[in-house]
Amino acid sequence: MIGLIVMGQTIVRAETDDAEKTNSEQTAEDKAAATIKEIGTKYIAAFNKKDAKAVADFWSPEAVYTDEVTGEQFVGRKAIADLFTRLFESDNDSKLDIDVQSIDFLSPNIAIERGAALYSSDPHATIPYSAIYIRRDGQWLLDRVTDKEPVVAEKESSSLEPLAWMIGTWTDQSDGVTVDTVCDWTSNKNFISRKFHVAIDGEDDVMGLQLIGWDANAKRIKSWTFDSDGGHSQANWSQGKDEGSWYAVKSGVTGDGRRVSAVNVITPVDDNTFKLKAMQRSVDGKMLPSTPEVTVVKQ
Known part of the structure; x- marks a missing residue:
């Protein structure tokens, strides 16, 4: 009997110790998670101030950033700082916000x-990401970050009618460059066909075809573009929350094999006019300035 009592006390004590240890570990993880969320808040502030050095300081010296859409990787704090420097130079207006959905611990320091x-x-699109933090000398640092393909929220409709205003012949001229575009429905109205012709100083330069359609699987408007130089790209389209500007987030390859990406912003002004600019442009990972x-104008 005494043996059973002693053994029972030992079991109870062991279970109590295990429970206290579990609670202690849980408390440590909760504190670490709160610290990581606070770091995220400071990261957003540094990004929105366009402070490339401050943003890079949140990364470990050997960190790796991967963009799954373009396949590009940037290795090391310096390369990441250079990336953000170019990004902020090309797009000084865009603001960042982050929705943290989960934080899981692989170990006390990861x-x-x-x-x-x-x-x-691009207010209609969210970019899913995963970020691995490591704790080094008591400080949590970003070590591996991967951005995935943007998820675009679309209206529950498969119609391209919101883009019907594009149908017609359009021309824009600037700095010796003339772009003529003819937009029309395909026979069954499942696609909008855009044929474009670019002339520089009166000489033919590039011709191409773009098809805009509804992707029933992804439930979004997409486009596919092919040009006479052999380049091709695709883009996800979404409309701003105010139902004004359209955002086409594109990625592709030039005729000579370089990877390109950009966000084209198309803003209707009236029935005969729209504004166009390209932001967040990159070629082989090098950020370029936004276009004017x-x-x-409709002809």
Whole structure:
């Protein structure tokens, strides 16, 4: 009997110790998660101030950033700082917000955060991401971040009618460059066909075809573009929350094999005019300045 009592006390004590240990570990993880969320808030502030150095300081010296859409990788804090420097130079207006969906701990010093990023330049799309944090010398740092393909929220409709205003012949001219575009429905109205012709100083330069359609699987408007130089791209389209500007988030390859990406912003002004500009442009990972906004007129 005494043996059973002693054994019972030992079991109870062991269970109590295990429970206290579990609670202690849980408390430590909760504190670490709160710290990581606070770091995320400071990261957003540095990004929105366009402070590339401050943003890069949140990353470990050997960190890796991967963009799954373009396939590009940037390795090391310096490369990441250079990336943000170019990004901020090309797009100084876009603001970042982050929705943290989960933080899981692989060990006391390694955590993986999952969530979605939202940029004001494309308010209808969210970019799912995963971020691995490591704790080094008591400080949590970003070590691996992967951005996935944007998820675009579309209206529950398969119709292209919201883009019907594009049908017609359009021209824009700037700095010796003339772009003529003819837009028309395909026979069954499942696609909008856009044939474009670019002339520089009166000489033919590039011709191409773009098809805009509804992707029933992804439930979004998409486009596919092919040009006479052999380049091709595709884009996800979404309309701003105010139902004004359209945002076409594109990625593709030039005729000579370079990877390109951009956000084209199309803003209708009236029945015969719209504005067009390209933001967040990159070629083989090198950020380029946004293009000046041009006015496109219906003929």
